[in-house]
Amino acid sequence: MQQMIRNYSNLRSFIGNPVSFLDGVYSEGEKIKKMRIGPGEFILIFCPEKAREVLLDKSGSYRQNRNIFKKIIPLTGANGLVQQNGYKSKISRLSARSIFSNKAISRSKGIIEKNCDSVFSKMKSNQFVDPLKIMTELVLRNALEVFLGVEDREFQKEIGIVFLELHILCGQRMLNPFSLPLKIPTKKNMRILALSKLLKSKIQKHIKRQRIFPEGSILFSFKDDEHLVDHCMTFLFAGHETTASSLAFSLLLLAKNNQYQNIESIRNDDYLLSLYKESLRLYPPAYILVREVQCDNYLGEIPLKKGDHLIIGLKQILNSQSYFQSAGCFKPKRFMVKDREIDKLFFPFGLGAKSCIGEHLAYIEAKIILKNFLKRFEVSTQDPEIKFSPMVTLHPDSGQMIKLKGRTDVR
Numbered sequence: 439m440q441q442m443i444r445n446y447s448n449l450r451s452f453i454g455n456p457v458s459f460l461d462g463v464y465s466e467g468e469k470i471k472k473m474r475i476g477p478g479e480f481i482l483i484f485c486p487e488k489a490r491e492v493l494l495d496k497s498g499s500y501r502q503n504r505n506i507f508k509k510i511i512p513l514t515g516a517n518g519l520v521q522q523n524g525y526k527s528k529i530s531r532l533s534a535r536s537i538f539s540n541k542a543i544s545r546s547k548g549i550i551e552k553n554c555d556s557v558f559s560k561m562k563s564n565q566f567v568d569p570l571k572i573m574t575e576l577v578l579r580n581a582l583e584v585f586l587g588v589e590d591r592e593f594q595k596e597i598g599i600v601f602l603e604l605h606i607l608c609g610q611r612m613l614n615p616f617s618l619p620l621k622i623p624t625k626k627n628m629r630i631l632a633l634s635k636l637l638k639s640k641i642q643k644h645i646k647r648q649r650i651f652p653e654g655s656i657l658f659s660f661k662d663d664e665h666l667v668d669h670c671m672t673f674l675f676a677g678h679e680t681t682a683s684s685l686a687f688s689l690l691l692l693a694k695n696n697q698y699q700n701i702e703s704i705r706n707d708d709y710l711l712s713l714y715k716e717s718l719r720l721y722p723p724a725y726i727l728v729r730e731v732q733c734d735n736y737l738g739e740i741p742l743k744k745g746d747h748l749i750i751g752l753k754q755i756l757n758s759q760s761y762f763q764s765a766g767c768f769k770p771k772r773f774m775v776k777d778r779e780i781d782k783l784f785f786p787f788g789l790g791a792k793s794c795i796g797e798h799l800a801y802i803e804a805k806i807i808l809k810n811f812l813k814r815f816e817v818s819t820q821d822p823e824i825k826f827s828p829m830v831t832l833h834p835d836s837g838q839m840i841k842l843k844g845r846t847d848v849r
């Protein structure tokens with residue numbers, strides 16, 4: 439009985455705040471720990487070597503956790519890339535590669551630059567802004583235009599409103615293991631289904647209206663795929679919140695660490711990339727990676743049974759003093775030098791067959807956005823700490839304002 443109470447208390451703590459829960463387990467010192475969380479057996483992994491084994495070397499023995507991914511079907515479609523496994527996933531990943539052709543990347547860069555201009559030119563010196571709000575608006579706009587070719591600003595806003603509400607509701611479902619199946623007509627479930635239908639119909643309407651699918655868009659990559667609409671939904675979902683959150687974290691970190699805002703440095707792409715990587719290290723948007731065991735086997739000494747769940751504590755690994763010197767400090771320099779060791783330890787985009795397909799684009803987008811922003815403004819904050827919440831991804835709490843100071847020394 440006592441054991442059962444402990445299992446459910448674990449579950450309550452995990453749902454309440456997965457990051458604090460995992461921090462607590464990690465502080466006990468074990469790099470792999472088997473424990474019950476509610477009714478399920480979980481293996482918590484806090485060591486990069488074992489994470490690599492699960493995601494990369496023996497990836498055939500594990501798959502993405504169906505229970506979690508099923509809950510975001512209204513947002514990603516049932517057949518979008520993120521929902522696929524095995525052969526289907528391989529084929530879709532190959533098709534998606536055309537978003538990285540030279541022509542496609544140069545189109546995407548143009549779109550991102552233009553949208554930066556439009557969003558940042560409205561902001562003024564001495565204004566206080568919420569970095570999460572600004573980055574969400576900008577990155578969603580980029581995603582709609584890059585992936586779907588939606589240029590009409592009004593239509594962007596219409597889709598954006600539907601998408602963002604659906605995103606919040608699905609995020610809540612994803613974190614709640616007791617959420618009721620969608621076929622049970624609760625008020626929330628009905629809202630989710632209605633929004634999902636609306637999002638699909640808006641994308642379908644847009645596809646019908648488009649005469650030419652721009653190269654680099656998802657419409658172009660998957661034009662002959664029966665699941666085109668689902669892929670569009672998937673890329674909107676996967677390609678916006680992670681990038682927006684990580685950029686908001688970058689601005690908050692810079693506001694706290696003004697010494698990194700030197701204008702000469704900001705003109706250097708490698709420098710910007712190291713700033714961005716260091717914010718991904720401190721605040722990885724995908725703070726956990728979850729897998730389900732496919733067949734009985736061993737992870738190190740630990741026996742695994744089919745159906746067990748693995749949680750890789752990515753934030754704990756990337757924040758660990760055992761792997762990164764002065765792990766709690768913002769030290770972009772660690773990414774300025776070529777270091778094979780760090781490359782092995784740093785995997786905010788996952789690894790292996792289901793790793794992030796947008797990593798390259800995320801880096802390009804981040805560099806353009808940070809450069810355009812920091813060329814115009816220096817940022818500062820009075821807040822001593824950065825507050826964040828783990829939802830579908832880790833994001834800074836909204837309402838943490840930073841103060842802008844217009845630069846006078848920029849031509």
Ligand code: HEM
Nearest residue numbers: 519520676677680681684724787788792793794795796800
């Ligand atoms: C900072 C930005 C980003 C981060 C940290 C990030 C992180 C991740 C991670 C960790 C995964 C793998 C999840 C797992 O193994 O269970 C993933 C998958 C994915 N990401 Fe990203 N991502 C980012 C940006 C993007 C962008 C810009 C795109 C769009 C091009 C994108 C598209 C995808 C897709 C489609 C998948 C699913 C791949 C599959 O299931 O085969 N991501 N992302």
